[in-house]
Amino acid sequence: MSDDPLFALRGISKSFGAGTVLDNLSLAIRSGERRGLIGPNGAGKTTLINIMTGKYRPDAGRIAYRGRDITFLPPHRRNRLGIGRSFQILSLFGEASVGENIRGALLRKHGLGMTPARRLRRLEQIFAETEQIAALVGLLSVLTQRVNTLPYGMQRRLDIALVLAQDPELIILDEPAAGLSAAETRDLIDLLKTVIGNRTLILVEHDMDVVYALADRITVLDYGHVLTEGTPAEVNADPEVRRVYLGEPVS
Template sequence: MSEVVFRAEGLRKSFGSLRVTDEVSLRLPAGRRHGLIGPNGAGKTTLFDLITGEVEADAGEVFLGGRSLNRAPPDARARAGLARSFQRNNLFPGLTVHENLALACALKHGIGHVFWRRLERFTALWQEAEENAGRLGLADHLGQRVSTLAYGTQRQLEIGLALVQEPLLLLLDEPTAGMSPEETSGILELLSSLPESLTLLIIEHDMDVIFGLAERITVLDYGRVLLEGTPGEVRGSDEVRRRYLGAAH
């Protein structure tokens, strides 16, 4: 079994009197594709917020690559190897796909001042961005402005920007939400071509996506872990079916 790259221990969070995350623990070995499912309001997105540090936990601890992230703000957690693709868009819509990727490459190398010069002048960055576009299935869109891309392609680029950073752990919150079946299969193709070493934690309501991709799945319900198991175990669980699969899907 691979070394554990990510560990959350006893995470707890309440909003007022509502306990949204209740003693959640999770261990992910390197390269694991792990699904996170559960009814609306189960606390899935909040768990991501606690992992990235956007929301402060009341109790519990988060480790990445053996280091405690507890006192680290979100930007330090990102530098430690945590990447997240949001449901909301974080692209530069007025720039092209090529420029967005080149900026992500610049960030990866810690080069901030490219913002003040024409990106094409940075030949190495420009080429690196092009290579990434090829890997991400975006080569045909290189010169296109992001604002003119189809919704699914924008989401694909967003995941791509996260991947450029070569994170230890990638968090995806409903990456196929609002997508057409064709766009969904584009995302699935991208996700199945990820490097084996990448660890992925993915929230998804599309059960075909989650059961097709995840090696193990954690089911959250009212902020608690209802079950963690293989897709077969999750599908076979009466409790999961009663609380989630049977009702919503």
């Protein structure tokens, strides 16, 4: 793991109307690191992810990826550089099959679009990659099944598959365990441990079991600021974190 940051935010601020959501926030993520982002509702986590991925532009501050300034790059340009993300609210093509969803993501990655001639030249490779990714997330047996007929836990797995289809170096996951049962959450943790591999991970998640299982460092946000950061053990033992995030009194 390199000491130089793969992804860095410096002095990021963002307001909506009169409300300041992020205030002079800085964050540095090293290559190969698994960073958890936690904080109470309203801490600015979703806004921060949207700034990281280009959906929002910051009012102040800079963003760098591999030393390159990407502050004003749109989402699709950041994706092509190697930044992939999932969404808290699933955005899948429900009427299409699992395989069709994955192939669509692969077509975008390969820049083939929907032109028939270009698609045909790479058809074998696309289908092979589709099966590989589906197998990786445990969906090969339902490859031809329509997405909206799948259990919610499998749809979550498909969402992870679509991120992996982009072959990103940096994966940003926005509450991947949202809506899952305890058993499904345990399965998700095992899956992510397997598929993340050496990639860099930024994980926003309310379920602390997921965060503790996957993150080697945790950043705690509070009202748009970094309250603290450290290892899971350090963060868990911090009385201020327990007060702000867990609602426990500080003696």
